Amino acid sequence: MGFQKPDQGRILLDDVDITGYSPEKRGIGYVSQNCLLFPHMNVRQNVEFGLKMRGVPQAQRSKAVNEILESTGLTPLEKRRPATLSGGEKQKAVLARVLVTKPSTILLDEPLTGLDPESSRELKELFKQIRKDGKTVVHVTHNQSEGFSLGDRMAIIKSGEIVQVGQTKEVFAKPQTEFVAGFLGYENIFPAQLIECHNDFTLIRAGETTLKTATKPAAEKFVVAIRPEDIGVHFSRVENGALNMLEGTVLDCTDLGPFVTVAFEAGLQLQAVMTKSAFVEANLEAGQKVWLSFKPQAVRVIGKT
Amino acid sequence: MAWIKTKSPFITVSLVLSVVMILFLMVPVIASVAGSASGIPGALTDERTLSAIWTSFYCAFIATALMLVLGVPFAYLFTRSEFWGKKALDSLIDxxxxxPHNTAGIALFAVLAPSYPIGAAFANIGIGFVDTMWGIVAAMAFVSAPFMIRSAQEAFTSISPSVEKTGRSLGATRFQVFRHVTLPLASRGILTGCLLTWARAVSEFGAVAILAYFPKTAPIYLYDVFVINGLKAALPINGVLILLAIAILLVFRVTVFKSKNPIR
Known part of the structure; x- marks a missing residue:
């Protein structure tokens, strides 16, 4: 944002080097997780602030503020002080305050952290609308689902370095490192070894189990990852040669509200996710024998293939 | 008041000590005013008394304004920046x-008297400090400066730098952020600082007596009357000053503690 000098490198915005620009000259809108409204101003005064500081005439300012308050649903709250607003209302006001200045780029720094689900959903809709309006939005988050639902491109950062960047779908489908796979929700990550390659699948060894994967690994030893929602749970063996089919034992179940995660021992320790209704219907208990199935495409080889 | 009925030895002892504390503070004040009540109207119309009070109030006001102009920017920079020797400077502020107040007066005299370089420089532009109003202001400002700086520091510390950074990211310059965000949020703290500075300045005796005995401020005039004419003559003036102090305290309470909280 221009408050700290980078140790090295340049920051380009529309091919313009803005590395040495002061924050007020960058024209980047910033929304932080702390809902930093000016506490001594009401919502309207907060939203008006940026335009006022830029010397926008009163009439023009008032019109722009009215429009943005209307579009963000803040008109009824315009006279309220920040101390009297909920977290979601505050964050909407912060967003309105940024949008009214019409920045070319907006930086969202964990904007949904700590908000209730309803406020979070409303703000996500606003973020989507901003994208439709053609603005570049850089959204920093620790929440993978925010990345998937809002991002066109995704960069995964570890210890200050980008470890993978690409189209969101591509990053999701082909994580390049165990860290990326873990961040993206691949809970079943194992070291594996190549057995043999066939035309339409490859046989690999993971733990004490032989698995089929649709990917051809580039090395003899590698790591594979399976998403928990890709694993199906059955009471009897499903006769489908194309599927990976493992006999397992239920170890533990964790209720997550609408979903339940179930841990299995199947030559590998696997985690699967079931809907609450499917779990209740299956009536699974620790020690119960079941069959687990997943497609070869679900066994993703991490790294180069 | 249910805690009084608990009959705890700790509460009982604390209560006795509290009564002693209150008596220690109040008895001299009440006795002094009561004992001089009949003379107070006369003291209030005495030109010399009024002139001394006016000199005190006026000089304390200028000293406060001076500290506001110098102390607030200093407190802001001090709070927002890190530099070598900051901790040492922090200690020096106090x-x-x-x-001892006469030590402060002598220190100022050794700098501001016309026989010393800085005092001579000021004398050249027509500002003298020995036995002048500027001397009173300088002595008052010196002894009361920490009250302004500390109050402003506390006010600025309570404002998150992130709020200021947000202002910058919205297109405001550093000064605009200070003017429209920082200053309004710190206003209560700065107002408290002004009142404390003024109160400390108006009551200064030692440093003023060394640097500028004339024109006489209220504490110096009272001292003069006490030394020359005795206790009986000094008590009515003393009573006036005490009543004024009580009035100022009430103003302080009303303006600072009843003023509107900028964030509510």
Whole structure:
């Protein structure tokens, strides 16, 4: 944002080097997780602030503020002080305050952290609308689902370095490192070894189990990852040669509200996710024998293939 | 008041000590005013008394304004920046509070008297400090400066730098952020600082007596009357000053504690 000098490198915005620009000259809108409204101003005064500081005439300012308050649903709250607003209302006001200045780029720094689900959903809709309006939005988050639902491109950062960047779908489908796979929700990550390659699948060894994967690994030893929602749970063996089919034992179940995660021992320790209704219907208990199935495409080889 | 009925030895002892504390503070004040009540109207119309009070109030006001202009920017920079020797400087700010007041006066005299370089420089532009109003202002400002700086520091510290950074990211310059965000949020703290500075300045005796005995401020005039004419003559003036102090305290309470909280 221009408050700290980078140790090295340049920051380009529309091919313009803005590395040495002061924050007020960058024209980047910033929304932080702390809902930093000016506490001594009401919502309207907060939203008006940026335009006022830029010397926008009163009439023009008032019109722009009215429009943005209307579009963000803040008109009824315009006279309220920040101390009297909920977290979601505050964050909407912060967003309105940024949008009214019409920045070319907006930086969202964990904007949904700590908000209730309803406020979070409303703000996500606003973020989507901003994208439709053609603005570049850089959204920093620790929440993978925010990345998937809002991002066109995704960069995964570890210890200050980008470890993978690409189209969101591509990053999701082909994580390049165990860290990326873990961040993206691949809970079943194992070291594996190549057995043999066939035309339409490859046989690999993971733990004490032989698995089929649709990917051809580039090395003899590698790591594979399976998403928990890709694993199906059955009471009897499903006769489908194309599927990976493992006999397992239920170890533990964790209720997550609408979903339940179930841990299995199947030559590998696997985690699967079931809907609450499917779990209740299956009536699974620790020690119960079941069959687990997943497609070869679900066994993703991490790294180069 | 249910805690009084608990009959705890600790509460009982605390209550006795509290009564002693209150009596210690109140008895001299009440006795002094009561004992001089009949003379107070006369003191209030005495030109010399009024002139001394006016000199005190006026000089304390100028000293406060001076500290506002110098102390607030200093407190802001001090709060927002890190530099070598900051901790040492932080300790030095409180020195005027720790010094005996006549020591402060002598220190100022050794700098501001016309026989010393800085005093001579000021004398050349027509500002003298020995036995002048500027001398009173300088002595008052010196001893009361820590009150302004500390109050402003506390006010600025309570404002998150992130709020200021947000202002910058919205297109405001550093000064605009200070003017429209920082200053309004710190206003209560700065107002408290002004009142404390003024109150400390108006009551200064030692440093003023050394640097500028004339024109006489209220504490110096009272001292003069006490030394020359005795206790009986000094008590009515003393009573007036006490009543004024009580009035100022009430104003302080109303303006600072009843003023509107900027964030509510």
């Amino acid at each position: 020195i005027p509070i720790l010094l």
